[in-house]
Amino acid sequence: MDHPQSEDSHRDARRVVITVTRTGGIAGRRRLWRAEPPPEDTPRWEELIRRCPWDEAGSAGAGADRFVWAIRAVDGRTREAELADARLEGPWRELVDAVRAAAS
Template sequence: MTRSGGFAGLSRKWRAEAGESDAERWRALIEGCPWEAVTILSDDTGADRFLWRLDARCGERAREAELADADVRGPWRELIDAVKEAAGSSPRR
């Protein structure tokens, strides 16, 4: 997952991998998002706005989405928060 934009256009990256004990939780988080219904939902992509890029893999199935910060809510927010928590508090640059 990558978040770009904001002050100075910096990019931040987070990564999480499911272990055997939490695979079902991750599967539910990923499948709860409307992947097929989104590219960029909002036109709120002006200067200093964040853009989120999510890539998820469940077995052989790969999914990708780009979201304006204003569209990160509901299941998207849950997934993003879970990835950030699993990756720790400091993102990679």
Template sequence: MDQTRSPEPDGPTESPALVVAVTRTGGFAGLTRVWTAEPREDEASTWIALIGRCPWDETLDLDPQGADRFQWSIRARCGPDDDREAELPDRAVQGPWRELVDAVRDWASGGAS
């Protein structure tokens, strides 16, 4: 009996080296929005610089301080062993965080090349 096997892939399937996901919850309608950017390798240095400017280790009070405020969850994978996560109240999304959030939203909407 002749046994045939399906051809094996040329190599392991790799996940993107750089991925940034932004999730926004809350607000008046309580809707959740998610934006994700998976920049190409030739764009990585710009994105890594954006990610590096954010104060990932800063401890924040997550109390939204008011009704209908957004909460933000930001996750960045900069390589196989470099995952970063932050949970932010709306008032903390400024400076480097705002730049990163805006870049991800622009990329997800097709604004990036």
């Protein structure tokens, strides 16, 4: 016999959490931003996450005095990437900018 999922368990299954950590730079400071959008915004955030080329992230290799961005997205599965500042463009930039805006 199937039991319908409660609204709360459905919401937990669609929970999205994204963290962005920026390290490096001249001062070597570490910054952290975190977004955990409400359930009604989940589809938009899932789309931002899906558009990022997670399998192509590669090694950060930032170089001296450059930023390195560590991005972790949990949306039913966990994805992680580490990017040099020069590679933070396109979908990556959109995701990072959205997380930073949501965290402020």
